[in-house]
Amino acid sequence: MILGVVLCGGKSTRMGQDKAGLVHEGRTWLQIMTGLLFACGVDQVSYAGRPDLPSGFSDRFPGIGPLGGLLTSIETAPANTHCLVVVPVDMPCLSVICLRELVETCCLSMVPVHFQPTPLPLALPLRAASRAAITSAAHAAVKSGGYSLKRLLHGLGGIELPDPGGNILQNLNSPEDLAILPRN
Template sequence: MAGIVLAGGLSSRMGRDKALLPWRGQTLLAHMYGLLERAGAEVVRVSGAYPEFDGVADTVERCGPLGGLFSVAKVLPDGPAWVVPVDMPQLDVALLWQLRDAPQAVCVIFAGQPLPMRLNIDEACRTLLESMIQNPDGPRSLQALQRRLGVLELPVPAAAGSFLVNCNTPEQWEELAS
């Protein structure tokens, strides 16, 4: 398994770079990177210009998480990868392992949650990502990618709801961090 942290983008709703927000003595980016390593990712790559994490800058600007995934997928070898957002700090290893251990599928998510996901990166996936990015009329979303790939949706474990919360605004961050 590889790991991908989606940390590119403008963080416009947050008003500052979400990846650099403090979380338990480190940045959110360092926390999510470490989470993927603890889960067993052999290699972890970051979308966004974060040289200290060997980040991969978006090759196509303003395409959201899909653009970040496209950029990183181009530099990863074929195989399965966990894809996580930088702003989901309560995600844990056990949930990532549930995605890893799910039945074979190109794409696996928890029902109603586009992220985290297990994605099989191969030439077909890269080609689909590129075609979606190249189409200015869209759709350019992770959900659209998942529908086109055929997604396996796992039930959300009863106690896992709070672990799958991400934060996009200062108010959400304040509530999560308190």
């Protein structure tokens, strides 16, 4: 099974409102990211940091950013999950083509995959041995206070795909960032 996870438990302080509920072209960012995950071939989608949503769950490691959501996602993923695809809710310009490339590369190589220069979105192999190694490395990062997802991925090795360019990997964190959204 391929499990998709939307990281959507942040405080959205710079945006001034919950980013998951922002609307672009008639859909919320949460709906956009969920649709992208299903379109790239995931079998199920969960929502990290949003226990109020169906298939949502609380972050077991609150306050440490995406690493906490990722670690909780790994620990709560069903045992039959062989690939975990993680996207942030604040990347509404992301494309299905990019996500498919992540999933395909991860499933073929069985190593973590993300795009340069950002750690998200990412795909992680979750077969037994890789799940144990990734979970152990993530717990060690949390314990040491090193909450950098990028540093964790660097330590795990894996594949960094080339930056697809444009605004595809742009996190939209403030009202000023909204200017890059395409208008139809």
